[in-house]
Amino acid sequence: MSNAIEGWLAAHARTLDTLDPGAPHEDLEPLREVLRDVRIVGLGESTHGTREFFRLKHRVLKFLVRDMGCTALAMEAGESAARAVDAYVCHGVGDPVRLITRLGFWTWRTEEMLDIVEWMRAHNRGVPADRRVRFVGIDPQLAADSVAAVGSYLGQVAPERAADMAELEVLARARPGTGPDPEQRLLHRAQAVAGFLDGNRAKFAELTSPEAVAEAVEHARILCRAADLVTRSLDPGSPQDNVFGVRDRYMAEAVVRLVAGGGDGGTEGPVALWAHNGHIAKGVYGNGVPALGSHLRARFGDGYYALGLLFGKGSFRARSAGRTQGPGVRHRIGTSLRCVEGRLAAAVPGNYYVDLRAADPSSEGARWLREPSAQRSFGAAVPRLTYRFHIAPLTPAEDYDGLAFVSRSTCSRPLPDLDPEKP
Known part of the structure; x- marks a missing residue:
């Protein structure tokens, strides 16, 4: 030195x-x-x-x-x-x-x-x-609390949609890069649940409370990010779009x-x-x-x-x-x-x-x-x-x-x- x-x-x-x-x-x-x-x-x-x-x-x-x-x-x-x-x-x-x-x-x-x-x-x-x-x-990874929160809330306000959560339960334990999803089925499922909750805010707020539906929507949005991250590639050749780049x-x-x-x-x-x-x-x-x-x-x-x-x-x-x-x-x-x-x-x-x-x-x-x-x-x-x-x-x-x-x-x-x- x-x-x-x-x-x-x-x-x-x-x-x-x-x-x-x-x-x-x-x-x-x-x-x-x-x-x-x-x-x-x-x-x-x-x-x-x-x-x-x-x-x-x-x-x-x-x-x-x-x-x-x-x-x-x-x-x-x-x-x-x-x-x-x-x-x-x-x-x-x-x-x-x-x-x-x-x-x-x-x-x-x-x-x-x-x-x-x-x-x-x-x-x-x-x-x-x-x-x-x-x-x-x-x-956004390891979203067990969000899986439980959204599933519980759907059970209260729209039990007929509770089955939508079955495919998303993997997000409770899956790590990023778990496996490719070319059709983005997991992400689309999460987006559908988030859109459903967000689109029915006023109705669900009357059934529960504005705070409760806002919390459920936020947990559903976390599931969207988790679903995207879990299915990203580990390929180091795409630093902007692989697991590591998307996580950051x-x-x-x-x-x-x-x-x-x-x-x-x-x-x-x-x-x-x-x-x-x-x-x-x-x-x-x-x-x-x-x-x-x-x-x-x-x-x-x-x-x-x-x-x-x-x-x-x-x-x-x-x-x-x-x-x-x-x-x-x-x-x-x-x-x-x-x-x-x-x-x-x-x-x-x-x-x-x-x-x-x-x-x-x-x-x-x-x-x-x-x-x-x-x-x-x-x-x-x-x-x-x-x-x-x-x-x-x-x-x-x-x-x-x-x-x-x-x-x-x-x-x-x-x-x-x-x-x-x-x-």
């Missing part, structure tokens, strides 16, 4: 005094100016199983809510099951542990996520309804609806977006797949801020490739000078964050921000032996607007497994 690069990082880094979500947040105050005109704050992570990432995001979320007027957390989690978590944080309905368990992803079944959900509930108890912070899922596009559209209002209620303050670094980045990932963040950057410009989260060394939780059950196991990794993490660890000790938008592109110290590099990238599952070599291409200032660096990673802490059949 040149002295200029090290000097630039040392000058621009802002030390994180602690990762404790309950601590004062004076060290986050510089973010107030950085995020002043931002509508969406993307909070990334290079692993889904790092305890420190959960805790840092919890701290940042509290800061955004209390000091910046944030009223929504948009999660890379099933939008179907997340509606029940939202009911809990807004109204106290249900058991939070069981609701988190139903989110569809083992990565969120952690003590750290429970702490976040419980804090959101505690915050919402003491504020007016228009200042409550919502919990919103943005991923749908997640971006969910965030846009949340910000703009749409049919699901809007939010006045900034939205906190929680997803993997690959999703929140402003460019492409994998085989040229446009990332969720690239759609948001195109829509909101500088109103979208992508904060990538990286770590130096330590351990994290992930499933071994091929395993479909269990909370993941511990994986260890040391500092690598082949990746940008090694540069960040060497430049500034401890935990910190840096605003990449503050870089003077003409300075020697900031030149590395616009040069191709590499970063670690671990998903929910990793190979048993070769995971240490998992890296992804990176051009720091093109992919992110800021970086948060944690010097040591430890494993997230799983909740009790209430439903071992859940993936």
Whole structure:
């Protein structure tokens, strides 16, 4: 590392005094100016199983809510099951542990996520309804709650149409790319159910309530997105239209609806977006797949801020490739000078964050921000032996607007497994 690069990082880094979500947040105050005109704050992570990432995001979320007027957390989690978590944080309905368990992803079944959900509930108890912070899922896959909700509602208002749900029951458990559907029968069936409910809003509102029919319509729309995603191709040769490209596009559209209002209620303050670094980045990932963040950057410009989260060394939780059950196991990794993490660890000790938008592109110290590099990238599952070599291409200032660096990673802490059949 040149002295200029090290000097630039040392000058621009802002030390994180602690990762404790309950601590004062004076060290986050510089973010107030950085995020002043931002509508969406993307909070990334290079692993889904790092305890420190959960805790840092919890701290940042509290800061955004209390000091910046944030009223929504948009999660890379099933939008179907997340509606029940939202009911809990807004109204106290249900058991939070069981609701988190139903989110569809083992990565969120952690003590750290429970702490976040419980804090959101505690915050919402003491504020007016228009200042409550919502919990919103943005991923349309694994729509079990929507299958149950739409089936139950049709049973009340139009039992003769309940049979329409038989074909859609596969959406409760099917993963994206399950199988091609050239005639799009599954999607057409879901669209027919959604159209039927939407077209009879006034009639069904009299039989139940406007709120009940609106909820059923929204669940039916989730089924439409799930049906489309499930039957998309895994072919990497069509990055715009394969499973990966369509999933990120749908997640971006969910965030846009949340910000703009749409049919699901809007939010006045900034939205906190929680997803993997690959999703929140402003460019492409994998085989040229446009990332969720690239759609948001195109829509909101500088109103979208992508904060990538990286770590130096330590351990994290992930499933071994091929395993479909269990909370993941511990994986260890040391500092690598082949990746940008090694540069960040060497430049500034401890935990910190840096605003990449503050870089003077003409300075020697900031030149590395616009040069191709590499970063670690671990998903929910990793190979048993070769995971240490998992890296992804990176051009720091093109992919992110800021970086948060944690010097040591430890494993997230799983909740009790209430439903071992859940993936």
